[in-house]
Amino acid sequence: MTNETSEKIFSNYGVYEVNENLELSFPNTEIKIERIGKNVFSYSRNDSESNLVKKIIPTKSNDLTIEISPIRPLNYPARRTSYMYLEFESPVFLSENSAATVFARCPIEIGVFLLHNEHKNPLDWFTCDPLNSRFGLYGAPDSGTLCKYSSSEIAESYEDSIPFFNAVLEINLKNELDSGHSISKVIFPISDYSVYYKNSKAIIDSVNAIMKKKITLEIFDVSSKPIQTDWAKSPTYEHTIDIKRIDMGVD
């Protein structure tokens, strides 16, 4: 289960059974799991910021099973919000009463889960791209919504994600207004969206974004659309909470 790049071979997402030792390599991050006793393992992770995370894992069985999978990018540098703010590097222009579908890249983090009795317990998480894991505010400072922020490139297809750094999501744009508009960003509660993986690639549920009139206001109505795929669905790392839905304004 490895993926060869031009410079270094990285491990893939997936389920790993550990009998004695396991070493996994990701961009800027190394994970080591070692048996240190009967039914006891040690877990250690080094990352690009020289952080060392160590944990002792007692197990009931002789083996240890873990799952490495992409997760929603909500944990680094700290869990502060459930919203994602994707700003397109090139705005998309939609003329009146038209629709378009684009694929965009969205950052991810990587979760490590302990598999035990068919339960997937979150053990650790990390990001391979801390430099691009930042916050942004949608709206005015006194009333805006704090989001995780990312500048997003338009991708060609679901296969176009950069391994371990981002996932691709489909954005279905529709303009029901009487005039054309540019769309430069999309804000959505990413905790409503599932992440899926195959080898080292990741995808996220689709976003439906409709520009429409709500009474007298022109709004950008954003909702999630689960996708049907044979890719493996990532477990949920964070505790799910109900979040308030916000309406985006039209640019």
Added chain:
Amino acid sequence: MVLDFLQSLSEIELVGGLTLLSLLIGGIIMVVGITLARTVRLLFTKYYAPKLSQDTAKNFGKLIYFGIIIISFLVFTSSTGVDLSGLIVAGGIFGIVIGFATQSVVSNLISGVFLMLEKPAKQGDSIELPSLNISGTLLYIGTFSVKIRQFDGTIIRVPNESIFTTNIRSLTSTQVRRSECIVGIAYKEDIDAAITVIRKEIRKTMSYVLMVPKPEFRIKELADSSVNIEILVWHPREDWVEVSPKLLQVVKKALDDNGIEIPFPQRVIWEAKD
């Protein structure tokens, strides 16, 4: 037999028409009243308090408890047939004396009521009282005072009157906060280049600084020895400690790494020729 016993109690007069029987009945009324007050407060705390803010719930709980006890006391006094008119007259005079002596207590009580109605801040908010030089986390708005846990870990009690009449700066009412610092660069340095390197260093090393709104740079002053640049960055409200105390350090590192001079005050003295 019981009736005979009660009859005998009713015949024993203590003072001013107060018999032992009426005192016994009054005692039972007070015990029932206190038990009822505790039960109602317990039920309120269990079923209704979770729907209210903690301060409001606590104060409503007190109001219910003491309200029932006062009503029980009034029932007790009326059932015993004690003539309270003398007590009321004496109480009135006593009340005036007490009123003068306890102005601040009453003032704190009234201020507390208005603070609970106005709710300028709620329990758990970080607040600053600039005129009192107090800042910290609001723990509790009580009947007479407010308790604040200062950022050094100590707890300070502030009378409600002081809180009510001072400015309150809420540090957590919005999701984001802004931190600022000022740095001076030498006159010979390129201002745009300095801003660029500072911007890059903040982007690289300060993960809590928001990308939107972007860090802002203002030329604050053409000072005696330096061009002063003000740097303003936004960050999540919880993460002030991750940004504000480190901002100057990051800025200095950016300027040092790129050989941009941060000047110290200098005076050039020209000696006049004869």
